[in-house]
Amino acid sequence: MLRFIIRRLLQVIPTLLVLSILVFAWLRLLPGGPAGALLGDKATPAKIADMNRILGLDQPIFVQYFKFLGRVLTGDFGSSLASGDSVLAEIGRRFPATIELSVCALVLAVAFGIPLGYLAARYHGRFLDNATVMTTLVGVAVPVFFLGVLLKYVFAQKLGILPPSGRQDVTIDATHLTGFFVLDGVLTGEFDASWDAIKHLILPAIALGSIPFAVIVRITRASVLDVQQEDFVRTAESKGLTTTVIRQRHILRNALLPVSTTIGLQTGLLLAGAVLTETVFNWQGLGSLMSEGIARRDYPRLQALLLLAALVYVIVNLLVDISYAIIDPRMRVR
């Protein structure tokens, strides 16, 4: 098992290297550059050329790449062109926000998705099943940003019970230790700050969780339906096992295999969803950091973020493989 994990981790290195070349080249092949965005509206072509020279963007792209690689290997990702801050510091500051939101979204999706999918399969063809299939179809089809705007309109603007955006009321003057606002409030005893952060978390978590939720429901349902038809279930029934045991030990456990893969894949996709959700909800995480970076062609920031996203994706995939081994003992033997 350990060897398996180490081997998988080593495979990450070439992946990241290839990816760094792609990201680097792709950003620079896009028309327009950071100099225009950096110098603003009043920049003349001469000033932009000057800025490109100062930034070294007038050098051949492979020279730029090797310089970049050299710096990255020494842990220097540079500083953001937009803010002048170290990119690593920026990411460190925004990381907790995205984790807080993604974990919430995923917990919502799993906590409601698996039971609902299971129930839909159990009452196959009945009202609950049909309603679930319909709802999740809509869930998959509705774009996250649209759902986000809709949720805000209903719960923030019309009903006024939840805040429309941001992570915390700016007038609340909360102390921040870890950057996880809910946790910070608990640690410092500022429970109103925690509660305020939770209220801010609800709508974006629903929006971000909507797609994984719908996917999990559908996969769980399909998978349970599949497993129900298997020979071993029939065997178990004929052995005279109780329905509860059959459902829990034989059906659900086997049905969860594809579901866990799905959860893993969805975790990777959450980062992509976070770009939209965070923009709509002004959530100060990595997604909004990225969308601001794209608008300003902030090369150093985008490079670091894209590499980080790739790293997360690879690690999540690794975790999925490990979870396989835990859920399905047969995998451990192989």
Next chain:
Amino acid sequence: MLPKRVARLRRVALIGLAGALTVSMAACGSKRGSGEGVNDTLVFGAAGAPKNFDPIFNDDGESFRPIRQMYDTLVRYKAGTTELEPDLATAWTPSPDGKSWTFTLRQGVKFHDGTPFNAAAVCFNFDRWYNMKGAAAQSQMIYYGDVFEGFAKNEGDATGSPVYKSCEAKDDTTAVINLNKAKGALPDAFGLTSLSISSPDALKKYDADNVTQSGDSFSYPAYATEHPTGTGPFKFDSFDKTNNTVTLVRNDDYWGDKAKVGKLIFKIIPDENARKQELAAGTIDGYDFPSPADYNSLKQAGDQVLIRPAFNILYLAINQKNNPKLTDVRVRQAIEYAINKQQLAKNKLPEGAYAQDQFLPNNVAGHTNSVAKFDYDPGKAKQLLADAGATDLTLNFYVPTEVTRPYMPSPVDIGAAITDDLKAVGIKVNVVQEPWNGGYKDDVQKTGKQDLHLLGWTGDYADAGNFIGTFFGRQKSEFGFNNPQIFSALSTADAQVTPDAKKSAYEQASVLISQYVPAVPLTSSPPAIVVAKNVHGLVPSPLTDERFATVSKG
């Protein structure tokens, strides 16, 4: 084995639930932080984060908004106008040749760090800008470069010979700024936010000039990021990058009327729709540049949409380089005759926009009624095209996408309307759309690929040179013409010292430009700023130079 695991899971879930409940129960118990009263805190929605807070290294509105509240300039623009009024200087006089400016300074003013403001401090600031070292630092000083053209030692490629010569502190309240040549942009440009006066002590203490570069990026020193120190009605408190808010607090030692709110927070909300919803939910008290499409719904919700006086120009540029037919003035006139500007102003631009016959808004000296006029007349346009033998004219028309500017809220719509007008007189139009930050500006301003393109300008101060001098003062690949008569008229106008001489010289230049039709002036349109109904005292400025010290809530 399984039931045991399920039981364990259940236990964990229960503990989690209990934890969540405890937090929410406790939340009802503790109330803290908001004791100072909601009406003492003003929260304004900003569209982007400030780059840093050192005025000289900035040139964008998002950075200027907080900076303006913390700093003063020698002269400033009277609220809601482009006229000058005293700020740190109570009087300012040029020498007859315009090569030196004498400032009488306000007494009893203190910087936020408690050090006194005086003539020595003024000279320290001007000398600092002039002597700035490092290509990185110099490249960030856009407005200094525009006004003073060069440094003691130029380290960038593009800067010229310096206009600034020296500064003398005659006594505590008299500063004399000497120039190498007269500059038409002065004295108005002394009010530019970039030329705000910083505390010399703080500049030295926090290493203000040390803009460093690593690889392809810059870092700013502590002065610019954490310790901006001016004399303004608000003091810097913090830039919380986790929550993306800039917090300023009232300066109780301010020399003028003290700020009405104790705390001013700029909350950064890049998404426009999110700003609108936050205003509706009451979590912010106002935001800038609402979309014209939202004016009505904002007003219906009781918010105040404050329209700024128009201080910008949208133009259809003509590039004479690629298509020889465009060098014929009749063809350029035909293009201007073909466009229905009135319709454009009415249908595609916000309330208050007006059609233009020249490249200056009507509140800038140099705007004149004697310009050559080419009011909408498709018949005449066709006739001129026929006379010039250009009935088969095909033009590449570049239109920017993914951008809104105060002078063009929706460039694609404006481009479509113009395309229709041109087609109606028989001109074939090949529309090329490009993202604003995705090569548009490079293509039209640097390489000059286009025959026609849309662009505009928002004025920085009330000087005609800031508009027409910038556009037509020299040969540019944006327009691709060489007209020494226009270039010299503009440079003569820029060198005038007295306001009257300046005005008439710019009027003459305006007339010359209108006859030559290097581009088609389209419209000037007023951007807006919106605040909730309980916000009072915000005066919309044509220069987007709003001061929050006079603003109160309740």
